[in-house]
Amino acid sequence: MEMTRTNKQRLIFGPIVLLIGVVLLIFWKNAPSIIISGLMAGGLASIINGIYSHSKYGVQAESDERTRKISASAATYSWFITLTFVGVLAYLNEFGLLEITVKKVLSNIILVMIGTLILFYAYFARKGDVK
Amino acid sequence: MKDKGRYRLLLGIFFLLAGAASEIIWEGTHSPITSASIAVGIILIVGTAIRHYKYGQEEEEKDERTLKLAAFALANAWLVTLVFLLFLFLVDYYKLIEMTAFDAIMFTLVATNIAAAIFQWHFKRRGDVE
Numbered sequence: 001m002e003m004t005r006t007n008k009q010r011l012i013f014g015p016i017v018l019l020i021g022v023v024l025l026i027f028w029k030n031a032p033s034i035i036i037s038g039l040m041a042g043g044l045a046s047i048i049n050g051i052y053s054h055s056k057y058g059v060q061a062e063s064d065e066r067t068r069k070i071s072a073s074a075a076t077y078s079w080f081i082t083l084t085f086v087g088v089l090a091y092l093n094e095f096g097l098l099e100i101t102v103k104k105v106l107s108n109i110i111l112v113m114i115g116t117l118i119l120f121y122a123y124f125a126r127k128g129d130v131k
Numbered sequence: 132m133k134d135k136g137r138y139r140l141l142l143g144i145f146f147l148l149a150g151a152a153s154e155i156i157w158e159g160t161h162s163p164i165t166s167a168s169i170a171v172g173i174i175l176i177v178g179t180a181i182r183h184y185k186y187g188q189e190e191e192e193k194d195e196r197t198l199k200l201a202a203f204a205l206a207n208a209w210l211v212t213l214v215f216l217l218f219l220f221l222v223d224y225y226k227l228i229e230m231t232a233f234d235a236i237m238f239t240l241v242a243t244n245i246a247a248a249i250f251q252w253h254f255k256r257r258g259d260v261e
Binding site: 034069071072073075076078079080082083086087089090091093094095100101102103104105106107109110113114117 | 163199201202203205206208209210212213216217219220223224230231232233234235236237239240243244247
């Protein structure tokens, strides 16, 4: 079957990493759960990524000048929104309007970053260009 | 000086004076708001002055190429920020550093701005993103 090199690597390393996670889960008593869930999540992501990319693009190029420009613009807008969001969080925290833990701060910021990136990417991809 | 620069300068002076006046007139008003107002005023004035001496009456260089450079620089900064956040997450998870929520916010702000500045400078010097 025709398949790009990257997808082949994804589909080979994904199951290996996933299997290592499962084997550790079975044979290592009281293993730190963060290692096992990390390995399993990484393996699964790699497999899904490979299958998705292969079924959508096949042997064609995944990215060209246009999609790269779209992703760069989406990341730029997302960066600005994240900066504003972090600034607002800093002020809310400074004036005691919001009592939050470090974990919640970090996960909120990551959520906003990735959420706005996906939104802007979908928006620009639908529009077809960044202008 | 261009109209845009003049407005910016006036706005800067206004913010600076408003911040300083409220610090002086009302005692005990020293707060992040007045400091922020003074900082914004100074940044507007200095920024306008630098822009004026650098470009004068000419139009600022802004075309397809510089926009692309800026976009790619910020995209790279975005990625660096994400990795930095995950790193902070691990640091907090394993309790390597005791930090408050405010510390985490400030670390993020500083890291994301420094990354953006470094990438802007790097791409501008290289002249292309490839």
